Amino acid sequence: xxxIALALVVWAAGWGLNIWLANRGESRLVRIAVPxxxxxxLLAMWxxxxxxxxVSPVILPPPSVVAQTFAASTDILWTDFRQTVLKGALRGFLxxxxxxxxxxxxxxxSSFLTRGLLPIGNFxxxxxxxxxxxxxxxxxxxxxQSKAAVVVVMVFFPMLVxxxxxxxxxxxxxxxxxxxxxxxxxxTLWRLRxxxxxxxxxNGLKIASTLALIGAIVAEYFGSPxxxxxxxxxxxxxxxxxxxxxxxxxxxxxxxxxxxxTVAFIERIVTFWHxxxxx
Amino acid sequence: xxxxxxxxxxxxxxVGIWYLAVAPMNVRVALDQAERAGxxxxxxxxxxxxxxxxxxxxxxxxxxxxxxxxxxxxRLPTPAQVGQELWKTTGAMIAKGRPWSKRGLIYxxxxxLQSTLWGFALGTLLGIAxxxxxxxxxTAQLSLMPWAIISQTIPIVALAPMxxxxxxxxxxxxxxxxxxxxxxxxxxxxxxVGMVKGLRAPQPAxxxxxxxxxxxxxxSFLRLRxxxxxxxxxTSLKVGIAAALVGTIVGELPTGAISGLGARIxxxxxxxxxxxxxxxxxxxxxxxxxxxxxxxxxxxITLKRxxxx
Numbered sequence: 001x002x003x004i005a006l007a008l009v010v011w012a013a014g015w016g017l018n019i020w021l022a023n024r025g026e027s028r029l030v031r032i033a034v035p036x037x038x039x040x041x042l043l044a045m046w047x048x049x050x051x052x053x054x055v056s057p058v059i060l061p062p063p064s065v066v067a068q069t070f071a072a073s074t075d076i077l078w079t080d081f082r083q084t085v086l087k088g089a090l091r092g093f094l095x096x097x098x099x100x101x102x103x104x105x106x107x108x109x110s111s112f113l114t115r116g117l118l119p120i121g122n123f124x125x126x127x128x129x130x131x132x133x134x135x136x137x138x139x140x141x142x143x144x145q146s147k148a149a150v151v152v153v154m155v156f157f158p159m160l161v162x163x164x165x166x167x168x169x170x171x172x173x174x175x176x177x178x179x180x181x182x183x184x185x186x187x188t189l190w191r192l193r194x195x196x197x198x199x200x201x202x203n204g205l206k207i208a209s210t211l212a213l214i215g216a217i218v219a220e221y222f223g224s225p226x227x228x229x230x231x232x233x234x235x236x237x238x239x240x241x242x243x244x245x246x247x248x249x250x251x252x253x254x255x256x257x258x259x260x261x262t263v264a265f266i267e268r269i270v271t272f273w274h275x276x277x278x279x
Numbered sequence: 280x281x282x283x284x285x286x287x288x289x290x291x292x293x294v295g296i297w298y299l300a301v302a303p304m305n306v307r308v309a310l311d312q313a314e315r316a317g318x319x320x321x322x323x324x325x326x327x328x329x330x331x332x333x334x335x336x337x338x339x340x341x342x343x344x345x346x347x348x349x350x351x352x353x354r355l356p357t358p359a360q361v362g363q364e365l366w367k368t369t370g371a372m373i374a375k376g377r378p379w380s381k382r383g384l385i386y387x388x389x390x391x392l393q394s395t396l397w398g399f400a401l402g403t404l405l406g407i408a409x410x411x412x413x414x415x416x417x418t419a420q421l422s423l424m425p426w427a428i429i430s431q432t433i434p435i436v437a438l439a440p441m442x443x444x445x446x447x448x449x450x451x452x453x454x455x456x457x458x459x460x461x462x463x464x465x466x467x468x469x470x471x472v473g474m475v476k477g478l479r480a481p482q483p484a485x486x487x488x489x490x491x492x493x494x495x496x497x498x499s500f501l502r503l504r505x506x507x508x509x510x511x512x513x514t515s516l517k518v519g520i521a522a523a524l525v526g527t528i529v530g531e532l533p534t535g536a537i538s539g540l541g542a543r544i545x546x547x548x549x550x551x552x553x554x555x556x557x558x559x560x561x562x563x564x565x566x567x568x569x570x571x572x573x574x575x576x577x578x579x580i581t582l583k584r585x586x587x588x
Binding site: 137 | 281282284285286287288289290293354417418420421422423424425426428429431432433434435436437438440441444445448518521524525528529532540541544545547548553556557559560563564567568571
């Protein structure tokens with residue numbers, strides 16, 4: 001009973017603090033503090049409710065236990081992180097995005113191809129492409145190559161569609177101006193159209209960054225060497241080491257957020273001129 | 280319709296490349312099979328052949344390349360084989376009068392569709408509720424919005440097995456609910472973002488006008504903000520339903536489900552029947568296309584009747 005009451009008190013206190021903070025203006029500190037307090041409140045409630053209802057740690061461990069497991073098994077988590085994120089997801093992400101970017105620039109030269117590929121690309125980008133994971137694991141073997149291949153296929157179309165749309169972003173007036181400067185195709189591309197396309201390109205990169213981790217983890221469910229986050233999660237659920245599974249989930253969450261955050265950070269630097277970055 | 284010809288051309292090129300790729304992908308399997316049937320293959324034996332590139336193999340054994348197009352368990356099936364398998368598991372089932380047979384894709388597609396629609400409904404509700412909270416409460420905006428973004432960067436597939444373990448421990452029978460939760464998780468975000476934009480679409484002058492009419496908060500919500508958000512809502516619903524389908528299939532893949540399109544992919548992998556995987560993939564693509572098209576039609580009709588188009 002104590003714990004449940006405590007959970008409610010924590011919730012009320014956290015939310016109250018946030019209301020107080022939110023009404024104090026628009027400072028940078030408030031913007032960071034409020035979501036952090038919200039997250040901490042949720043964690044504290046999770047801890048208190050799990051203890052309050054006496055939930056078995058085999059079903060749902062409290063965050064403190066997960067944190068202990070996390071600290072105790074950093075070497076396993078690091079091996080898995082390297083296998084899944086650095087080898088599978090990141091390489092696939094780089095190859096897929098580079099291929100899609102190059103393809104977009106090539107396609108863009110022909111309006112016929114653009115009109116043909118955009119609808120197909122849009123459609124394919126909405127499909128559950130993760131389903132090809134077992135096929136690609138069969139083709140490329142169990143190691144990181146098959147994971148990277150799944151990621152390449154998953155990120156290719158969202159990235160392609162966004163880049164092609166971005167390349168069409170520079171207005172006719174701006175292109176005419178470049179022509180009056182006697183700029184060549186490549187000069188126009190480099191000085192005008194690629195910079196104008198960057199907000200779209202980064203939109204594609206952000207979508208791809210979240211897809212990359214999903215692809216790499218799902219592919220591991222279909223066969224992997226005895227390391228990797230997907231492998232550890234699927235075997236952990238089977239062998240009831242749920243706290244380790246939650247630690248892997250925490251790593252996946254941190255890696256996903258860091259990945260997305262890095263892309264967003266580079267976007268801020270590259271597209272500093274865009275209205276959405278100046279606000 | 281201006282783009283019909285380019286789209287068809289690109290599709291034709293893709294199918295052409297696919298057909299060309301079948302030969303090198305399948306040549307090793309085809310040669311193994313031909314050798315077992317007693318044909319002369321250069322070089323002999325599948326182990327020495329591993330050292331030779333597929334192109335050399337195709338050149339030296341050009342008589343047997345065609346057999347790669349008719350394998351029972353190909354590494355890469357031809358589009359025609361996939362089409363036949365799709366027909367065998369859908370149309371032919373109906374023709375035989377057993378459309379709901381568990382060996383047909385109609386049954387599995389229906390299972391997936393159910394979870395997708397439940398997840399879509401749940402995710403849309405959550406997204407709209409979250410958007411309303413964010414638009415009306417600064418506290419909610421500051422606390423929820425960053426977490427909504429972070430939630431999408433967390434790979435849900437990592438959580439999927441846990442959601443299934445948890446819901447089975449709580450006593451939820453079947454896999455319908457956990458799958459719906461996973462698809463709602465992927466579906467709520469586009470709806471939330473679209474609705475926040477839509478509910479904020481009315482200009483200050485319009486809101487001021489309603490204030491001069493002495494409209495209260497609920498009235499200005501129902502008469503102005505909600506109608507103004509409808510175009511945004513439909514755009515995000517189309518993204519949302521595709522995401523919900525992805526979520527359902529992801530929910531079926533790693534969890535040992537036995538029915539649903541994702542389960543067909545899983546079972547096809549375990550039993551080594553690539554045709555089952557490919558036909559399930561294409562069935563999922565057809566389902567995604569159909570769902571988005573339905574929403575598109577509803578959008579057109581609604582916007583027309585609201586006088587927005």
